[in-house]
Amino acid sequence: xxxxxxxxxxxxxxxxxxxxxxxxxxxxxxxxxxxxxxxxxxxxxxxxxxxxxxxxxxxxxxxxxxxxxxxxxxxxxxxxxxxxxxxxxxxxxxxxxxxxxxxxxxxxxxxxxxxxxxxxxxxxxxxxxxxxxxxxxxxxxxxxxxxxxxxxxxxxxxxxxxxxxxxxxxxxxxxxxxxxxxxxxxxxxxxxxxxxxxxxxxxxxxxxxxxxxxxxxxxxxxxxxxxxxxxxxxxxxxxxxxxxxxxxxxxxxxxxxxxxxxxxxxxxxxxxxxxxxxxxxxxxxxxxxxxxxxxxxxxxxxxxxxxx
Amino acid sequence: xxxxxxxxxxxxxxxxxxxxxxxxxxxxxxxxxxxxxxxxxxxxxxxxxxxxxxxxxxxxxxxxxxxxxxxxxxxxxxxxxxxxxxxxxxxxxxxxxxxxxxxxxxxxxxxxxxxxxxxxxxxxxxxxxxxxxxxxxxxxxxxxxxxxxxxxxxxxxxxxxxxxxxxxxxxxxxxxxxxxxxxxxxxxxxxxxxxxxxxxxxxxxxxxxxxxxxxxxxxxxxxxxxxxxxxxxxxxxxxxxxxxxxxxxxxxxxxxxxxxxxxxxxxxxxxxxxxxxxxxxxxxxxxxxxxxxxxxxxxxxxxxxxxxxxxxxxxxxxxxxxxxxxxxxxxxxxxxxxxxxxxxxxxxxxxxxxxxxxxxxxxxxxxxxxxxxxxxxxxxxxxxxxxxxxxxxxxxxxxxxxxxxxxxxxxxxxxxxxx
Numbered sequence: 123x124x125x126x127x128x129x130x131x132x133x134x135x136x137x138x139x140x141x142x143x144x145x146x147x148x149x150x151x152x153x154x155x156x157x158x159x160x161x162x163x164x165x166x167x168x169x170x171x172x173x174x175x176x177x178x179x180x181x182x183x184x185x186x187x188x189x190x191x192x193x194x195x196x197x198x199x200x201x202x203x204x205x206x207x208x209x210x211x212x213x214x215x216x217x218x219x220x221x222x223x224x225x226x227x228x229x230x231x232x233x234x235x236x237x238x239x240x241x242x243x244x245x246x247x248x249x250x251x252x253x254x255x256x257x258x259x260x261x262x263x264x265x266x267x268x269x270x271x272x273x274x275x276x277x278x279x280x281x282x283x284x285x286x287x288x289x290x291x292x293x294x295x296x297x298x299x300x301x302x303x304x305x306x307x308x309x310x311x312x313x314x315x316x317x318x319x320x321x322x323x324x325x326x327x328x329x330x331x332x333x334x335x336x337x338x339x340x341x342x343x344x345x346x347x348x349x350x351x352x353x354x355x356x357x358x359x360x361x362x363x364x365x366x367x368x369x370x371x372x373x374x375x376x377x378x379x380x381x382x383x384x385x386x387x388x389x390x391x392x393x394x395x396x397x398x399x400x401x402x403x404x405x406x407x408x409x410x411x412x413x414x415x416x417x418x419x420x421x422x423x424x425x426x427x428x429x430x
Numbered sequence: 431x432x433x434x435x436x437x438x439x440x441x442x443x444x445x446x447x448x449x450x451x452x453x454x455x456x457x458x459x460x461x462x463x464x465x466x467x468x469x470x471x472x473x474x475x476x477x478x479x480x481x482x483x484x485x486x487x488x489x490x491x492x493x494x495x496x497x498x499x500x501x502x503x504x505x506x507x508x509x510x511x512x513x514x515x516x517x518x519x520x521x522x523x524x525x526x527x528x529x530x531x532x533x534x535x536x537x538x539x540x541x542x543x544x545x546x547x548x549x550x551x552x553x554x555x556x557x558x559x560x561x562x563x564x565x566x567x568x569x570x571x572x573x574x575x576x577x578x579x580x581x582x583x584x585x586x587x588x589x590x591x592x593x594x595x596x597x598x599x600x601x602x603x604x605x606x607x608x609x610x611x612x613x614x615x616x617x618x619x620x621x622x623x624x625x626x627x628x629x630x631x632x633x634x635x636x637x638x639x640x641x642x643x644x645x646x647x648x649x650x651x652x653x654x655x656x657x658x659x660x661x662x663x664x665x666x667x668x669x670x671x672x673x674x675x676x677x678x679x680x681x682x683x684x685x686x687x688x689x690x691x692x693x694x695x696x697x698x699x700x701x702x703x704x705x706x707x708x709x710x711x712x713x714x715x716x717x718x719x720x721x722x723x724x725x726x727x728x729x730x731x732x733x734x735x736x737x738x739x740x741x742x743x744x745x746x747x748x749x750x751x752x753x754x755x756x757x758x759x760x761x762x763x764x765x766x767x768x769x770x771x772x773x774x775x776x777x778x779x780x781x782x783x784x785x786x787x788x789x790x791x792x793x794x795x796x797x798x799x800x801x802x803x804x805x806x807x808x809x810x811x812x813x814x815x816x817x818x819x820x821x822x823x824x825x826x827x828x829x830x831x832x833x834x835x836x837x838x839x840x841x842x843x844x845x846x847x848x849x
Contacts, residue, residue, distance in 0.1 A: 135673050142665030149663065247495060255499035257689065257719025259827075267723070269699035275672075279697035282665075351697075352662045353689030353719050357497045361660040361686050396666035401657035402628045404666075 134275040143393035145282035148289040149351070150385035153362050154369040155296055156341035158381040161370055163300075163313050164333055166224055167235040171366055172359025173245035174338045177215060178208030178345030179354040180253060183260045190261065198263040201346075205288075208346035209339040216338025220331045228330070242359070249356040257355035266350065281350040288347055292340060297378060299336075309333050372412050374422025383423050388412065468524020475784045477577075480553040486525040486784060488513070488771070489532060489548035491559030491569075496536025497685070502561045504715055505583050505767035506531070507754045509558045512771035515749070522775045523784070530554065538568040545569045549576040555784045556581060558770040561763070563587060563631055570595065579786050581770030584763050585710070585732075587634035588843040593790045596773060597813045598806075599766040600733055601843045602635045605710055607642055608818035609731030612833050613678055614647045617706050621652045623676035625667055625683060625691075628656035632682035635710060638848045639680060645847070652676050657683070662690040668698045679707040688716055692724045702727030708820075713761030714827060722827035734765040734803040735821045735829040746802040759827065765802050772798050773808065805838070813841030 153175065160168045168174075185204035189197045219241065227234045266284060269277040300306040311319040312329045320326045345359075352358065373384030388408060395404035416422070471483050480487035490509055492502040513527045521527055530552050532544040541560065548554045549572065556579040560566040563586050573580050573594040580595045588601035613619050622643050626632025636654060643649045652674045655667050664687075671679060683691050688711065695702075707728045714736050717725060736747060736759060746768070750760055773796060778784055781792035790812075797807040807815045815838040821829030 131673065135669055138669050138672070139666065142663075142669060145665060146663050250495065250499060255494070255503045256715065257500055257686070259689075259717075259719050259721035261721060261723070267696060269697055271699070277699040279665075279694065279699075281693075281697050348662075351690055351693055353686035355500050355686060355719060357500070358686050360497070361662055393663075393666050397669065400655050401661060401667060405658055405661075 131275065134273065137276050138278075139393065139397055141278055141282065143390050144286060145279070146389035146393050147386050148282075148286040149348070150365065150369050150389050151293060151382055152285065152289045152344045152347060153341075153366045154373075154381050154385055155292060156337040156339070156344065157366050157370050158373070158378060159296070159300075159340070160334060160337035161367075162377065162381070163309060164228075164330065164337075165231045165313075166227075166334070167231065167238065168337070169235060169239040169363065170219075170242035170245060170359075171341055172361070172363040173242045173249075174212045174216060174341040174359075175345030175348065175362060176249065176354065176356070176359040177212050177245070178205075178342030179260070179349050179358070180249065180258075181208040181211045181342070182346040182349050183258050183354055186261050198265060201263065201266065205343050205346045208342040210342075212342025212345070213335040213339030216341075217331050217335040219338075220334040224334060225327065225330060246356045246359070253356070255356060257353050257358070260349040260354055262350060284350065285347055288343070292343065293378075293382065296340070300378065305329075305332070368409075368412060372416065372422055374424040377422070377424040380422055380424030387423075469782070474523055474782065475555075477785050477787075478553060479555045479784050479786075481525065481555060481784050484525060485528050486522055487528045487530060487552060487554050488774070489545075489552065489554040489557040489559065490529050491532050491534055491541065491544055491548060491557050492561060493536040493565075494531075494533045498534075498536040498561055498565075500685070500719075501715065501763070502534075504758075504761060504764035505558075505561060507758070508583075508750070508760075508764045508768035509771055511750055511753050512768050514753070516771060516775050522778050523782075527771070527775075534559070534565055538562075538564050541565040542568040542572050545572045545578070545580075546576065549573075549578045555579070555778075555786075556774045556789075558583075558767065558774075560584070566590075566595075577786050579774070579789055581774060583767035583770060585766070587631045588845070589634065589849075591811050591813075591843050593812075594786070595812060596770070596793060596808065597841075597843075598769045598773065599763060599814075600816065600818070601813055601841055602638050603842050603845045603848065604813075604816065604818060604839045605731055605733070606635060606639050608835050608839060609708055609710070609729075609820050610639060610642050610647065610680075612820050613706060613708050613729065614643075614649065616833075617677060619677035619706065620649045621674070621676045622649060622678045622680050623653040623655075623671055623674060624651060624680050625653075625655045625657070625671075626681065627659050627661075627684045627687055629659060632656065632684070632711075635682050636680075638845065641848045657687060659685060659687065661687050664691045664694045665698070668695060668700065671700070672698070677706060679705065681707065681709045682711045683709075684711050686719075688712060689719050689721075692720045692728075696724045702823075712823070713763065714759035714829070715761035715764065717823065717827040718759055722823065722825045725823045726825045728823045729832065730821050730823065730829060731818065732762040732821065732829075733816045733819055734760075734762045735819065735831055736760045737821075737828050738803065738819075738831060740802075740804055742800050742804065743802040769798060769801055769806060769814075772800065773806075777808075807838070809841050811841060811843055813843060815840060 157171050160166050182204040189200040269279045308324050308329050312326050369385045373380030392408045395407055475481040492506050493499050517526050534541040558581045560582050561584050583598050585599040585605050624636045640651050710731050712730050777789050777793050777796045781788040793808045794810045799805050818835045818839050820833040822832050
């Protein structure tokens with residue numbers, strides 16, 4: 123298939139394809155981080171993860187509308203405020219859900235699957251009633267559209283670069299919070315042994331609530347960022363949920379490094395295969411590879427070593 | 431209608447009046463019988479349908495919840511508007527139309543279940559409904575078993591024909607061929623890149639398009655790609671498009687993927703004012719989600735655009751907005767859904783009966799001169815004769831009409847040489 127093209131053409135295509143893979147990688151990490159915290163650290167199978175993301179997307183849409191109506195001069199910077207608001211809104215909803223629903227189910231992790239699936243249906247219908255069944259278009263400031271011309275034939279999408287930077291920033295923050303801060307130590311203590319953690323004076327209920335809230339908040343930021351590359355509608359969250367679980371499970375629950383490694387390998391496989399065959403076939407082969415590896419390593423790529 | 435009437439009509443009575451007026455163009459072609467004394471129920475309803483001396487019941491069956499609610503909402507709105515307008519001008523054979531709305535919930539077995547309920551329990555005289563081919567295929571055996579009448583609004587892949595269905599949208603050849611001819615002539619296009627969602631409609635449409643490009647236009651398809659429904663990452667295929675440099679990108683990507691595709695196309699620096707792109711899956715409804723700035727310049731091949739400049743459409747659009755809000759947009763399928771109740775009413779009046787068999791027999795030849803798209807007529811194969819149009823997307827999310835076929839295009843659900 124390459125016979126007809128010049129060396130320069132091929133070179134730039136490979137560079138751009140590399141970028142496409144990196145962008146996909148960032149997208150996967152960003153959508154999986156929140157779930158990695160909730161599923162990995164707390165063992166809650168949160169099927170409503172996609173709906174928390176879409177809440178972030180709707181918050182972004184509302185912020186964009188408000189800025190257009192009242193502060194058109196500051197429109198170019200609204201996205202940063204929108205992401206913060208998305209984090210707050212999704213995080214707050216997450217904490218509410220934890221208090222009302224999840225905390226009663228910690229001892230029955232499989233039931234969280236059903237409960238959060240029901241929650242996802244309720245949230246979808248709520249979005250439909252509030253925002254309407256049709257998709258909404260989120261208008262972006264001019265500087266976030268288009269691409270950077272690196273050379274004559276190499277163009278890098280700006281929104282892709284933005285997502286990459288955001289992913290790096292959030293990953294570093296999450297890693298810092300989980301592994302360096304005092305609160306992160308409490309979270310890990312509760313995960314490893316809830317009763318002992320309680321015995322040494324950690325308020326486990328509070329830790330649970332904030333952990334769940336943090337996971338949902340990050341989902342909100344991801345949803346906000348994805349308004350640049352995807353759709354915003356009541357059921358758009360469903361588009362992300364399968365890939366998200368795939369990344370987290372493949373990486374090995376409870377391991378941040380595993381999530382990143384798994385996002386990297388899945389995204390690179392997928393985008394390389396996509397280039398050589400059709401999109402559907404690429405997806406099939408990627409999933410087959412994941413299934414194969416999980417059969418050999420059921421615990422995922424990286425497993426947390428815990429003394430049982 | 432005068433400007434004065436457009437302003438501040440707030441009383442419900444005046445609103446109703448306005449709705450009725452929107453339908454005036456259709457009055458001109460009514461058979462005289464409809465103004466005469468309403469015929470006796472026993473004469474017009476011999477099969478036990480829900481018809482009384484004053485009322486006739488029809489069903490509306492679409493997804494108001496679930497994934498497809500995004501698309502089907504417009505169809506529900508259009509059908510309700512048509513029913514209200516028909517009632518405002520006296521109903522059908524002297525009877526007001528009452529509708530029972532059921533929710534298919536984006537789930538195909540539910541569609542079949544609800545269709546059965548409408549036909550068996552409610553004895554509706556006709557059903558306006560379905561959107562996806564999958565839902566129509568689920569409902570079809572029910573319609574045939576219980577002898578119902580379905581008015582189906584969506585453009586679809588063809589390869590189907592039933593006594594119990596009237597297809598008010600375009601089948602694939604009606605939608606695609608004229609558009610391809612136009613772009614090949616206008617842009618001198620020789621090479622085409624196909625990209626679609628991976629299910630029956632895009633695959634069938636692309637098959638027809640490929641045959642047409644290769645055999646009739648003597649062009650070349652340089653790529654044909656499918657992505658799973660709901661896919662949100664298109665960077666790889668966009669790179670392939672850049673590598674193959676096609677004259678035309680021909681797309682039938684649907685749903686949420688659409689939004690991702692156009693946003694990423696724009697982000698990758700593909701300028702639709704220079705790169706020709708022809709879509710058969712984007713209407714005004716979809717642009718709401720995609721954003722006009724991301725798709726401006728693309729060509730769409732449809733039979734209706736909201737901006738069509740004809741007297742019928744000029745009364746239809748304000749009536750629709752009056753009923754459903756200033757911000758609503760009207761896409762191709764919404765207009766086709768609006769035709770359903772009207773065609774049914776005209777057919778009932780032509781047949782002089784609500785009986786399904788008589789309606790099925792009377793349908794061919796029924797013409798609706800009040801259609802917002804202009805003029806339509808039902809073909810012997812229960813599809814519509816209608817024009818094919820090409821529009822160009824503008825920044826404000828509307829289309830500018832670029833081209834329309836001179837004559838109505840004949841529906842051909844089983845095209846020879848294209849299968």
